[in-house]
Amino acid sequence: MVNSKPYVIGIDMGGTNTVFGIVDARGIVLASNSIKTRKHANINDYIDELYEETMRLVRQLDVEGKIFGIGVGAPNANYFTGMIEDGVNLPWPTPIPFAQMLSDKFGIPVAITNDANAAAIGEMTYGAARGIKDFIMITLGTGVGSGIVINGQLVYGHDGFAGELGHVVVKRNNGRLCGCGRTGCLETYCSATGVARTAREFLELREDPSLLRNIPIEDITSKDVYDAAMAGDKLAQKVFDYTGNILGEALADFTVFSSPEAFVLFGGLAKSGELLLKPLRESMERNMLSIWKGKVKIIPSELKEADAAVLGASALGWEAKSANSTMAQPSSTAPAAPIA
Numbered sequence: 001m002v003n004s005k006p007y008v009i010g011i012d013m014g015g016t017n018t019v020f021g022i023v024d025a026r027g028i029v030l031a032s033n034s035i036k037t038r039k040h041a042n043i044n045d046y047i048d049e050l051y052e053e054t055m056r057l058v059r060q061l062d063v064e065g066k067i068f069g070i071g072v073g074a075p076n077a078n079y080f081t082g083m084i085e086d087g088v089n090l091p092w093p094t095p096i097p098f099a100q101m102l103s104d105k106f107g108i109p110v111a112i113t114n115d116a117n118a119a120a121i122g123e124m125t126y127g128a129a130r131g132i133k134d135f136i137m138i139t140l141g142t143g144v145g146s147g148i149v150i151n152g153q154l155v156y157g158h159d160g161f162a163g164e165l166g167h168v169v170v171k172r173n174n175g176r177l178c179g180c181g182r183t184g185c186l187e188t189y190c191s192a193t194g195v196a197r198t199a200r201e202f203l204e205l206r207e208d209p210s211l212l213r214n215i216p217i218e219d220i221t222s223k224d225v226y227d228a229a230m231a232g233d234k235l236a237q238k239v240f241d242y243t244g245n246i247l248g249e250a251l252a253d254f255t256v257f258s259s260p261e262a263f264v265l266f267g268g269l270a271k272s273g274e275l276l277l278k279p280l281r282e283s284m285e286r287n288m289l290s291i292w293k294g295k296v297k298i299i300p301s302e303l304k305e306a307d308a309a310v311l312g313a314s315a316l317g318w319e320a321k322s323a324n325s326t327m328a329q330p331s332s333t334a335p336a337a338p339i340a
Helices: 043-060 098-106 115-126 192-205 222-230 234-258 268-272 274-287 307-323
Strands: 007-013 017-024 029-036 067-074 110-114 135-140 144-150 262-266 297-300
Touching: 007 043, 007 115, 007 307, 017 043, 017 307, 029 043, 029 307, 043 098, 067 098, 067 115, 067 307, 098 110, 110 115, 110 307, 115 135, 115 144, 115 262, 115 307, 135 234, 135 268, 144 234, 192 222, 192 234, 192 268, 222 234, 222 268, 222 274, 234 274, 268 274, 274 297
Parallel strands: 007 067, 067 110, 135 262, 262 297
Antiparallel strands: 007 017, 017 029, 135 144
16 A cells, blocks of 8 residues: 555544544545543553554554544543643543653644544534534533534634534533532433433332343443333333434524534534434424424434544545644654654
């Protein structure tokens, strides 16, 4: 596969897995792989493994010397500073100068943004949001993230942190404790971990028979709840109704802020289909201000798992290459060069 075309690396760091891929100028992910985000207690060990596994792909594709930039989507990453400033779902102390550390390791420019922002860029460029100028990306994974696009532009705010809708408080009284330190945040109810948490609460508070009672309560995952619901388990289905209702209320509130044409749902929980979408749509319409009733679409991501975030991150990689990345440069004062 010998050629002289330029490539970039797109990295999607989630709370559970980090997915990375080599992307060409047409937006094609030529190869991808993943590592466990929480495997290493030390951030340097994590970066070492990420480097080794990424370079394995680079060598397999025979594109050494042709990688000109890296784009990263990571929890609470700041586009302006290159820092992961408060990664509540990550195992390392923050803030972390992640873009700089990665740039030093690879020797090429790195740009970084919030993981949900990266997913929004990927969806806008390659997926369900193509041609839509006003939309909000909602990522439903280990946590709940969001990327807000207004008039075709991603909203960063004055400090780079705009779009933390997962930490909008949806339960003011007796809400669940969130990793951010507050209580009642949306992600404590509508993330994959939130679904598992709801299931455990339902099992403890109710007497309904359920397939989930065959699983040790502390081991229940959102996948277990989904499987039970698909098998006709009434309690598991009520968990999805509860989750969809809360998320629908939140989306109705978010609509008031930016009047989006659509909400694009991305992440593992978004794959639950009508189990989640039906109660979500009904709740959103029921709680929607009248001027927006029937106007705002709910669209599942069209990109396969992790591609939206990897592709969005890779778009930042091209930006880093073009600008020679003022946000994160290799420590050397020499001009940035492709990976050798």
